[in-house]
Amino acid sequence: MNRSVRKSRIRLGGTTAVVTLGCLALLATSPGAASAAPVLTGKLLMAAADQPAGQRDILYRQFSGHTLAQGHGDGVQVTPYGLRIERATGTMTYTDPFGDGAARTYDTATWVSPHVATTFGLEQLIASYNASTPMGTWIQVEMRGHSVSDEDPGGHDTKWYTMARWASSDEHIHRTTVDGQGDDDGTVWTDTFAARGSADVVSYQLRVTLLRPAGTHQTPTLRSVGAVASRLPSGDDNPASPLGGAEGITLDVPTYSQEKHIGEYPQWDGGGEAWCSATSTAMVVDYFHKGPNSQEMSWVDPSYADPQVDFTARNVFDYTYDGTGNWPFNTAYASTRGLNSFVTRLRSLTEAEQFIKAGIPLVVSLSFSKDDLDGAGYGTNGHLMVLVGFDKTGNVVVNDPASHLIPSNDQVRFTYDRKQFENAWSHSGKTVYVNYPRSKTLPQSLTPDQPNW
Structure with a gap:
């Protein structure tokens, strides 16, 4: 199922459940509702049937600081603060599909990365x-690939695919992704992006x-841009990964329940019951003491608990996807709070333990049926939690914003x-x-031939 189709309804043992793709999608939410297998969205389908069992090809590459100079710029300048417009080299007329319908003209400058080769x-x-x-x-962030085959050994460049039209605020332009880009x-x-x-x-x-x-002289500032490319195996019945040295470490990340926000601001993904990603991001931002202040949150209804969750939901919302579960929009928001932030894929909990040892909690994306994860009390076709540590035997300690479907912060850990x-x-x-804060150093990669952070 294409992830851009945000909501559907399914029948579960005579009970109708609303499924919110990309965030908490409850597959069994009421007494008598049957457990069901995860209904995976398009982005969750690992189409790698020909991969050797267990092989995970992942490569993350980022351009920031002086490495931005490795790209080709047209009208941009690399500064100590990041990439900025030095002079306009073109214009773009854009009608915000979620705005007032007026076409507006923007001055533009561009930056193109070098080719990033993968070994897969x-x-x-x-x-x-x-x-x-x-x-x-x-x-606006775009990507294109270079595609080769036996019939076309020299290969060809794909078109440019739009990955995001992003702004830190929705007051002037609505951040959005773009549907309908598929081709051969x-x-x-x-x-x-998914290859075909x-x-x-x-x-x-x-x-x-x-x-x-x-005609203005303002400029956005790009501090970093990167991508994780992957080729992953099919199947999900794998042995637990080896212990990684974080056993017995739990980070003191604050606990927020998305269930406490049910019915709040339904214009952003239907309200708090779908805010697992935003709630998880808010927990991590607050852990590093980078959350919004009371003046920034003054628009939030003062009767609402944990208003930073409402604030985050608004500021990660993707207006085309119509949801708060856009992965890079969540990390882009966290970066506006003074953190270095990116999306990647890991190979194992062994790798995740390295981040916990470094004092960096991880927001993780997962899905499961009600019987697949003991103690959860629900099933989901897409959910976010915060991995905060490990017990002494290596089991995973999380802040689960679903909080056993009970609207209590005490149920989150x-x-x-x-x-x-x-x-x-x-x-x-x-x-x-x-x-993570800019003052903190990431752990060393366990796979230097294919670094994924």
Whole structure:
């Protein structure tokens, strides 16, 4: 199912349940409702049937700081703060599909990355970016691949696929992804490029367009842009990964329940029951003391508990996807709070333990039926939690914003079986949000030949 189709209804043992794709999608939410297998969205389908069992090809590459100079710029300048518009080299007329219907003209400048070669034919790619966009400025992020086959050994470049039109605020332009981009080479499932056909996509490029209202001198600032490319095995019944040294470590991440926000601001993904991603992101941002202040949150109804969750939901909302579960939009928001943030995929909980040892909690994407994850009390076709640590035997300690479907922050912290959790996590390709302060150093990669952070 294409992830851009946000909601559907399914019948479960005589009970109708609303399924919200990409976030908490309850498959068994009421007494008597039957457990069901996860209904995976397009982005969660790992189409790699020909992969050797267990092999996980993943490569993350980021451009930031001085490495931005490795790309080709047209009208941009690399500064100590990031990439900025130095001079306009073009214009773009854009009608915000969620705005007032008026066409507006923007000055543009562009940056194109060098070709990033992989040692495998990538099947999926997720781009993420850290930027600031003052006074009506915004950025557009695109990717293209280089595709080769036996019939076309020299290969060809695909078209440019739009991965995001992003701004840190929705006051001037509505951040959005773009539907309907599919062709013979690939398509975009909301925030994820997926290759099509028998050809191998052996390299890719990223392109970022910086935009400002025509005739002004404001500029967005791009601090970083990167992408995780992957080719993953099919199947989800894998042994638990080896212990990684974080046993007995639990980070003191605050606990917020999305269930406490049911009915709040339904214009953003139907309200709090669907806000697992936003709630998880809010927990991590607050863990690093980077959350919004009371003035920033003054628009939130003062009767609402944990208003930072409502604030986050608004600021990660994807207006085309009509949801708060866009992975890179969540990390882009976290970056506006002073964190370095990106989306990647891990190979195992062994890798995840390295982040916990470094003091970095991870937001993880997973799906499971009610009987697949002991103690959850629900099933989901797409959910986000915060991995905060491990018990002494290596089982996974999480902040689960679903909170056993009980609207209580006291129900958020829970420990899940290591093997069960790892298999549920594999449905998303073991996708994570990595958010950390600029003063902190990431752990060393365990796979230097294919680094995934």
